[in-house]
Amino acid sequence: MMRSRLWLAVVGLFVMTGTAGAQKQGGTLRVTHRDNPPSASILEEATISTDMPFMGVFNNLVVFDPDSTVNRLDKVVPDLATSWALSDDDRTLTFQLRDGVKWHDNKPFTSADVKCTWDMLTGKVNGKLRKNPHKTWWFNIKDVATDGDTKVIFHLHDPQPSIMAMFAGGFSPVYPCHVPANEMRTHPIGTGPFKFKSFKQNESIRIVRNPNYWKPGKPYLDAIEYTIITNRSTMLLAMATGKFDLTFSGELTPELTKNLQEQAPAVQCVLQATGTQGNLLVNRERPPFDNEQIRKAMVLSIDRKAFSDILSRGVYEVGGANMPPPEGFWAWSKEYMETVPGYGADVEKSREEGRRIMQSLGYGPDHVMQLKVTTRNIPDYRDAAVILIDHLKSIYIQGELEPLDTSVWYARLLRKDFSVAMNVQGTGIDDPDVQFFENYLCGSERNYTSYCNPDLEKLFHRQSQMKDLEARRKLVWDIDKKLQEDGARPVVYHGKAGTCWWPRVHGIKIAHNTVYNHWRFEDVWLDQ
C-alpha cells in the first residue's frame, strides 16, 4: 500500500513537472488585426478591435475562467480580487484585493484605482472618459467605497447576481487612477501580463512581456505583435503561408474559415458565437409605422432560416434577443421558440397572416407600400438589408436600399431619422441584463426604436434580481417573447465566426459564446 502511494506520488510529480516544463518561454506571437482601433482605451470603446489587442495590458477584478470554453456566471474566478462576498441583503459586494500588485509604471495598485475606475464608469466623475459606451452595465451601482488599500465595497441599489458577469467581461479592466484618460487612449498602463510598447496607426500594435507580472513565471511569450491587414484576401494568404500564428478574434466568416482550412489543413479553427445579431429597426414614432399592425406584419414576413442560409450557409442561429443554444444559456428552448409569432417553421403561413393584416389596412398587389430600408454601407449590414427587402415584398412592401456612410449611420439612428433600418449589433456578454438594459430600456441610448414598455421594464428589474437561474431563465424567455411580439427590435439572426491558429500556438482557450474575452494570452506559448 505504502509502495503504491509512493509510486503515485512519483508519477504525479513527474506529470506535474512534465506539464510545467512543457511550456516554452519566449517568442513573438504574430496576430492579424482587421482594422485600425479607434483608440487603446478599452473602457472607451465597444469594439473587439480595441478589446483584443489591449486586453493583455490589463487585469479585471474577476475574470471568466480562462480554462473554460464558456463564459457564464458560475465560471467567474479571481483576478485582481482574491475573493468577494455579498452582504445578507445582496446589496453590498465586497472585494478583497491582491496585495503587492504594481502598475506597469511601478506605482502600487490599490483600492483607490478600483473606486476611481467605477466612479468614471458610473458617470460620478465627469470628463475623464471621452466616451462611456458601457455605462448602462453599471446602472445598479449606488456608490463605491474603499476600506484600506486592499478592500473595495460596491453598494448596489438592488440585488443583481449578473453584475459579476459584467465585472468578468473583457470590457471591464481596472484603470490606474494616476494616468490621465487621454494617455490611456494612446499609451495604456495596466497591471496585466504584457506592457504596451507601440501602436502605429494603420500598421501595427506591439505589447511586450511584463517581467514583474504578479503571476510568477507568466506570461510565456516575449511579445505579441498585431499587424493591421485590412484586406481579407491578403490576410487569408498571409495566414495560410504561416506568416502569422493567429487570426483576429472572430474575423473569419464560416465560409472563409472553411476556405482557410482547405488551404492550410494543419490550421486549427473554432467557430464561435460572436454575440452579434442582425435586427430590424422600425421607427414606431413615424407614420404609418406607429401602427402596431404594420409592424406585426413586417415581423411575420421574415424568413429567418433564409437569412442564415444565404449569409452563412446555415451556420448563423435563429433566436430572440438572447444568444441561442448551444452557446447561449438564456435563449428559448426549441419548443418554446415555436410558440413565438414569426418563429414557426411554416413561414408561408406567417406571411399569409402578414398579407391579411396589410390587406385590412388597404395595401395589396395594386397598392404597395413604398419605403426606404436604411442601413450602414458595409457588407454585413448591406447583405442583410437586401434580403430583408426581398422578404418585405411578400407583404406588399416595396423597399429601396438606402446605404449610409458610417459617419452618418449612428447620427441618423439617434435622430430617429429613418423608417425601417437593418442593424447589426454586438454585446460583450451573454446575459439578459446586458441585452435588456442596453437595448430595450426606456430612454437607453442604444434603444434606437424608442421602444418603451414600463410593465416589461419592471420584469427586466425582477429577472435581474433573481438568484435562481432556472426561474430567472423562464422569466427571461417570457420577456424575450413579449419583446418579439411587440416588434421592439425583431431579431433576425445571431452571427458566428471563426478564429484560427497554427498548431505551434499552445494554450489558447477560446470561449464559444463570445469573441470579446479570453485574450489576455498569459497562458499562451509558442512551440518553435
Place this chain on the structure above:
Amino acid sequence: MLQYILRRLGLMVLTLFGVSVAIFLLLRIVPGNIADILFDSAGLIDPAEKQQIVADLGLDLPLVTQYAHWIAGLAHGDLGYSYVSEKPVLDEVLPRIPITARLAGLALLFAVCTGVPFGVVSAVRQNTWLDYGLRVMSLAALSMPSFWLGLLVLMAFVNWFGLLPIYDKAPATWGAAILMYGVPAATVGFRSSALIMRLTRSSMLEVLRQDYVRTARSKGLSERAVTFIHALRNAVLPVITTIGIETAFLFGGLIVTETVFNIPGVARFLVEAIRWRDYPMVQNLVMFIAVVVVLVNLLVDLAYMFVDPRIRLRT
C-alpha cells in the same frame, strides 16, 4: 531661366492656396465629423459627450477661424494633432513618406526602364510579331485592375515560392527593402509601363517619319544613332509629361496597391483619415501631395527646357 522659375513658384503658391481652400471646405461639406465616427466604435452617441468632443477639437468655431488656425499653424510648421491618434500630425505622416517615396520611386523606375525601351522597340519593329506581342501586353496591363493583378501576384508567389511579399515590418537591409517593395512596385508600375510604352511607340512612329530622320539615315548614321539620338530625343517630350503625371499619381493614388500588399504608405493612411474625418491629417496630407504634384510639374517643365532647346530659347 531664373525669372521663369520664380514665376512658376509664384503660381505654385496660388495653386496651393486654392487646394487648401478646396480641401478645407470639401471636408466640411461631407456629412459627419470625427465625433460621429468616434461613437461608431461604441455603437451609440451621447449628445453631451459628442458636444464636448466637438468643442474640445474646436469644430464649433466659425469656418474662417478654423481655416486661419490651420494656415497659421502651417506657416509655423505646426501641423496640429491627429483627432484619432492624438499625436502630432508630423509624427504620424513623416514615417510614411519614405515608404511611399520608395514604392513610387521603384514603380516609376520599373515603368520607365521597361516602358521606354519596349515603346522604342515596338515602333522600330512596327507590325512585326514582337510589336503585336508588346501591344497586346500593354493593352492587357492597362485593362487589368491593379487590385486583381496584385492578388494574382500574391497568389503566384505563394504557389511558386511559398512566400508572401507583403509588408509586415520595416525591412532591415537594402536587399530586404528591394524585395519587399520590388514586387508591389512592379505590380503598380506594370500599368504605368504600358502607358509609357504606348505613348513612346506612337510618338516614335511619328518622329521616325520626319524628314530629319531620313536625312540622318542618308548621312550614313547607324540605325542606333538615328533611333536614340535623333528620334527618341524628339519623341520623348510627351513621354516626360506622362511620367510627371504618373509620378503625381504614384505619390497619392496607390491606395489599392498599398491595401493589397499591406504597405503602410501615405495613400492608405489618407483614405483612413478621410473615413475618420481626421481633418488635420487629411488637410496636411492633401497639401503634401499637392506640393509633390506641383513640384513634379515644375520639374517636368524644366526637363522640357533641357531636352528641347527651342523651349529654352522661348523662355
